[in-house]
Amino acid sequence: MNFHPEIKFIFFLFSALVVSMIISVTLMFLKEKEGRAVERSLLLLLFSLILFILIYIFSLNQLIIGFLIITCIFLFFLVIPFSPDKNIIDEYPNSRIDERDTMFSRNELKPGTSRFEKYYSKNPDKKILDDLFRKEPGLLKKGSKYYHEQAFQMADDNFDKVELLYNRIEGSVEHSTIDVHKKIITDSIKKLAIDLGALNIGVTLCRDYHYYSHKGRREEYDNKIVPVHSYAIAFTVEMDAEMVAGAPQASIVVESSKQYLIAGRIAVDLAEKIREMGYASRAHIDGNYQVICPLVARDAGLGEIGRMGILMTPDHGPRVRIAVVTTNLELEVDKYKRDHSMLEFCKLCKKCAESCPGKSISCNDPEMINGDRKWQTNQESCFTYWCKAGTDCGRCMAVCPYSHPNHSWHKLIRYGIKRSKVFRYMAVYLDDFFYGRKPRVREMPF
Ligand code: SF4
Ligand code: SF4
Known part of the structure; x- marks a missing residue:
């Protein structure tokens, strides 16, 4: 099946954006000296490259359209705000601590x-x-x-x-x-x-x-x-x-x-x-x-x-x-x-x-x-x-995900957590995927 030129162009932009985002995240993990996170992001990069090249070579139009639609729906849920539960804890303690x-x-x-x-x-x-x-x-x-x-x-x-x-x-x-x-x-x-x-x-x-x-x-x-x-x-x-x-x-x-x-x-x-x-x-x-x-x-x-x-x-x-x-x-x-x-x-x-x-x-x-x-x-x-x-x-x-250095990607994730319920769920899985559910104890700095 032939690639429609417009779809081809959108897909090219989309794949270039995804690849550059993964590279930028990998560089951030390198800076943080987070070995596991670097490995995971390199694997993700490899997987994305192979997937995009295959889609490109075989001109899988339906797959591309499906891919783009799913991405749009996902982004829509990420950006629409859901107000969080406001009654998780009592705000004012009713007694003093000794x-x-x-x-x-x-x-x-x-x-x-x-x-x-x-x-x-x-x-x-x-x-x-x-x-x-x-x-x-x-x-x-x-x-x-x-x-x-x-x-x-x-x-x-x-x-x-x-x-x-x-x-x-x-x-x-x-x-x-x-x-x-x-x-x-x-x-x-x-x-x-x-x-x-x-x-x-x-x-x-x-x-x-x-x-x-x-x-x-x-x-x-x-x-x-x-x-x-x-x-x-x-x-x-x-x-x-x-x-x-x-x-x-x-x-x-x-x-x-x-x-x-x-x-x-x-x-x-x-x-x-x-x-x-x-x-x-x-x-x-x-x-x-x-x-x-x-x-x-x-x-x-x-x-x-x-x-x-x-x-x-x-x-x-x-x-x-x-x-x-x-x-x-x-x-x-x-x-x-x-x-x-x-x-x-x-x-x-x-x-x-x-x-x-x-x-x-x-x-x-x-x-x-x-x-x-x-x-x-x-x-x-x-x-x-x-x-x-x-x-x-x-x-x-x-280990707290909020403790990560205040770099641009972490800032973006924190913004998403603040804004969207879907993002809050996703952020937990992302943090586990890159840093581990129980992150390893890092060597002490010299
Ligand atoms: S034992 Fe360590 S990890 Fe557990 S609450 Fe105390 S300081 Fe935190
Ligand atoms: S539950 Fe997660 S976000 Fe909350 S304090 Fe613990 S590690 Fe941090």
Whole structure:
């Protein structure tokens, strides 16, 4: 059968477009050093070339027309928007979390101390669980599975430097109040944070549930937290994709500690600048929080809290660290930009749950926990795995499709996920096809 010249031309354009798209995707995978994805895309390229050449040689008109029609229908379903389910989780928690119940606080309880006795006499059920992590070598400790002398030392140094920032997180306001224009000062603070290294920044009104109910660390242990500030500035810093891809090996804890330090420095700088203008402020940085940063950041419009229970940003997923500054300086609040498509994608994806070495992430839909419908990771089994690994694991963060570097193809996929239900299904299969359902642990960067 002869090829109609018009069909031949359209088909030529179509096949050239498909081939160049696959080449461009292959180059992106090469840049990401994703061996499996490169192999898969080369196979796809070969398959497409053979198919197109055969169609061309044998002038299979009907096949070409069928091919083009199916492509058009497929593209149509990809571009028509389907609004996602808006009731996947409850938006506002109805109670405050007690920092004394967090694993970091429980990890600091020393057997034989009155604090230890008091906590476990009130919470005997937690004692059984916590005895499990106490049997493991511990975070950054010799004997742990991923012990790496230099890397652990580097991470330890970073955490020590974070602690040196604690004496700058709050302070007295000795300057008289400067009158400022709400919008101008908000923009200036945001610009300063970005100049200092922040990735994204947002402002929200402080809400009761943003605050822990009690302090759970250091000398302020047991102190009731009384919210005193009205505004919260939340910002993220990016974690390096290659360092994260090596998780749960030592590269993850080096990168986390480094970004906690960078975020901490930005936060204390911002808090000091605000005090210099005559307004009270407090920085909330690693190991010294009064607020729950992911909740504040979510309400400041920086992302959603997905299946793994941490902030997922639209462009870098969970591959960020967060810090917060609370203040009484009146600021322009960001609009609450909920992105239900991310949560709907989480419902379908489940990759973090299936890859979690601690079996700490649920594969189910959100459940009612303490009166709120949400996903909640099992913090005890997660922390026990950290103490075994010696690192803060981060395997969930490494495998999350949203953690891929923010290159043009990934941007396009994220746009599609946001827009179309069909695309959300397709994106799960595409990610599995190229990166694997359980992506391999990458070698640590040198
Ligand atoms: S891996 Fe998948 S399910 Fe888990 S947080 Fe990321 S998108 Fe959601
Ligand atoms: S950090 Fe590791 S153990 Fe914890 S939830 Fe993520 S993958 Fe699981």
